[in-house]
Amino acid sequence: MRVAFIVEYDGTDYAGWQIQKNDVTVQQKIEEALLSLNKGHITVTGAGRTDSGVHAKGQCGHFDIDSDIPAEKFMFILNTRLPKDIRIRRTWQAENDFHSRFSAKGKRYIYRIFNAPYSSALMGRFTMHVPENLDIEKMQQAAEYIVGTHDFKAFCAQGSSVKTTVRTVNKVQVKKEDEIIEITVEGTGFLYNMVRIIAGTLIEVGKNKKTPLQVKEIIEGKTRKEAGMTADPQGLTMDEVFY
């Protein structure tokens, strides 16, 4: 049967989602946990790769297993075999044609900035520290230009090979509560580092180093170096995958 799952992880101590030769990854940890339940190796597929240090609250994945165990029970079984910074939130039996990556209709990411003269002792592992006071209204104005179907070449890590750099972003929302600024980005698909480059560009708008209108021009210009820096990995969380 095909078992689908939702997994939450603190990415601080992992070299991202995808299996690597010499580094510990989240996919590897889940495959290792499955090994004790099955004679052979089981490959786990995720909805999206997350980079080293990036977190997930609602990464989705699936695997195939021959088992009499009801699919719902795998949550408990896997959690007893996984480290505390990787937690399965739900498992269920999926249709055989369900695919965590190809069936996904969209994703929500949240990028968190700690905006104060001091960094955060409590939220440091989940936020990027920006000491300069950011202008939230300007960031929200700039965010509006990002919404829509555009060629996001300027917001794609250089050197990544994709057929097309056109993507659809449905929502970019900038919200501040106490010292934490949350940038929520929803879209049907994302380029490599796209959300972190969006965050880095909005931070420059917040610092008044770029105007909101310049963000529109950056999209049109399709040149990576015109956009902002790639914001720190620890600020990013894959919040939810939509099906």
Added chain:
Amino acid sequence: MRVAFIVEYDGTDYAGWQIQKNDVTVQQKIEEALLSLNKGHITVTGAGRTDSGVHAKGQCGHFDIDSDIPAEKFMFILNTRLPKDIRIRRTWQAENDFHSRFSAKGKRYIYRIFNAPYSSALMGRFTMHVPENLDIEKMQQAAEYIVGTHDFKAFCAQGSSVKTTVRTVNKVQVKKEDEIIEITVEGTGFLYNMVRIIAGTLIEVGKNKKTPLQVKEIIEGKTRKEAGMTADPQGLTMDEVFY
């Protein structure tokens, strides 16, 4: 001059606030950071002691130092000398009769519960995991009985010596957002372990092991063993000190 400060810390790796003989504490780390600024040892006083593993967002403290450095600058100076899980949020010059403990008019604590069948990979270090579904409405009803001036002997760790166990609690609020239940407790003063015993008792109400009315009877009965367990330290954060 007397310098007052607000400090945030992740208590996970500390044996609480107060200096101990063989353990690393937050007070010790701040005193060590001050050593490099002064010829002799400077003692730091905090508004309240926090136990091993308990966090603070707004612990307040003070120290006396002979220095030409403006008091506001100590925030930056101390933060460069402190570990990342201890962050000074503000420093200012206080009146000479200001005392972080004796001048305090009250404190706010927040106790966080992660209420889901799985624990949290992201918030595990800041929450107590309770897998059973808790009845928030009953917890809030029980909370109302705690508000007021009462003899809180039943909510005080046994063996602690205090002149009186009468305390005034101004607010107990139970709120749920997603999987996280926040119990906010404000009062003029607290007994040893009092907030964690309040949280432990409200958890039993949420599990329907105690009725809200029984909490009133527990207060009146003044017997520690009638109240609930002392909830885990990592769920507790000293949120703010009022002056």
